[in-house]
Structure formats: structure tokens, C-alpha cells
Amino acid sequence: MAALTAAAVAAVGFLAYQASANVPDNLGAKPKVSSSAPATGGHARAKPKKNPLAVPAASGTGTRVVYALGERRVWLVDAKNKSTRTFKVMPSAVSALPGTYRVTSRSGRVTGSDGVPIEHVVRFASNDDVAIGFSAAQDGSMESPDPTLKAGGVRMSRADGNAVWTFATVGAKVVVVR
Numbered sequence: 017m018a019a020l021t022a023a024a025v026a027a028v029g030f031l032a033y034q035a036s037a038n039v040p041d042n043l044g045a046k047p048k049v050s051s052s053a054p055a056t057g058g059h060a061r062a063k064p065k066k067n068p069l070a071v072p073a074a075s076g077t078g079t080r081v082v083y084a085l086g087e088r089r090v091w092l093v094d095a096k097n098k099s100t101r102t103f104k105v106m107p108s109a110v111s112a113l114p115g116t117y118r119v120t121s122r123s124g125r126v127t128g129s130d131g132v133p134i135e136h137v138v139r140f141a142s143n144d145d146v147a148i149g150f151s152a153a154q155d156g157s158m159e160s161p162d163p164t165l166k167a168g169g170v171r172m173s174r175a176d177g178n179a180v181w182t183f184a185t186v187g188a189k190v191v192v193v194r
Contacts, residue, residue, distance in 0.1 A: 080189040103176040108167040112141035112148040129167040136181035140190040152177025
């Protein structure tokens with residue numbers, strides 16, 4: 017029994033020596049703080065990531081439809097400033113200018129100025145004598161519009177068009193941001 021114990025102690029001692037011989041020199045050293053790093057009491061704080069689906073900050077308050085031109089995205093926002101739905105859209109050649117508008121008229125089913133049968137048309141602005149509004153193609157397409165047509169439709173899927181139709185009745189606020 018003593019021989020086994022002595023062999024075990026010798027083996028553990030040998031393994032401990034091998035492990036200590038292979039430890040990097042800087043393992044016990046404190047990490048260097050970069051002179052360009054902000055002083056945070058020794059703890060780096062990660063900058064919170066912006067939620068790409070968050071309602072744009074400069075879009076006002078209250079119940080509204082928010083349309084971000086650059087992102088080609090629409091948000092339906094409730095009275096508590098929470099997005100109830102957001103989705104991508106395909107704008108036509110003529111867009112509304114940034115600002116706050118009200119829904120002026122709606123049409124259940126019509127033919128768009130590009131000749132495409134559309135539904136759930138929600139008009140809210142005009143620019144250069146072109147009516148601007150949200151709509152969905154009845155065939156569900158969201159193709160890039162012909163840039164030579166002077167059209168103001170903001171196309172979306174049929175499901176999203178139905179959501180806008182339900183949400184944005186005449187007089188509802190629409191905020192357009194860059």
C-alpha cells in the first residue's frame with residue numbers, strides 16, 4: 017500500500033512540475049490598460065447595440081404610422097410608443113418629404129398609376145402633384161418600380177397592407193423620416 021501511495025505522489029509531483037514548466041510568463045500579470053481606453057474602474061462597458069427594428073427616435077409620440085425613407089421601413093406605433101408591427105416596403109419614384117401628415121383618403125381596390133391592381137390604399141401626402149400612399153399589389157408583388165413613372169405608391173405585402181388598412185383610418189397620423 018505504501019508503494020502505491022509513493023508512486024501516486026511521485027506521479028502527481030511530476031505532472032505538477034510539467035504543468036508549471038509550461039505556464040506562460042505573463043499568466044499572473046495584470047492586463048495592461050490602453051491609454052486610449054476610457055477609465056471605467058477596470059471594467060470595460062460594452063456600448064449597447066441599437067435595435068435595427070426600433071421605432072426611429074425623431075418620429076414623434078403617440079399612435080402613428082412611421083415611414084423611414086432611407087430604411088424603406090414602416091412601423092405601426094401604439095399610444096404607448098411601442099411598435100406593434102414593422103416591415104419593409106418598396107417606394108415608387110416620388111416620395112413624401114419628411115414631416116407629419118394625416119391620412120386623407122383610402123380606397124379598397126383600385127388600379128395603381130403604374131397599371132398594377134392594388135388594394136388597401138391609404139393616402140397621406142402629395143409631392144409634385146403626385147398622391148403618396150401605402151398600398152399592396154393584389155398579386156402580392158413588391159417589384160422595384162419603374163423610375164420613369166411619376167408614381168407615389170409605397171408598396172408592401174398584402175398582409176402588411178391589411179395591417180396598415182386596419183391601423184390607419186382617415187385622420188391617422190403618418191410621420192415620414194429620413
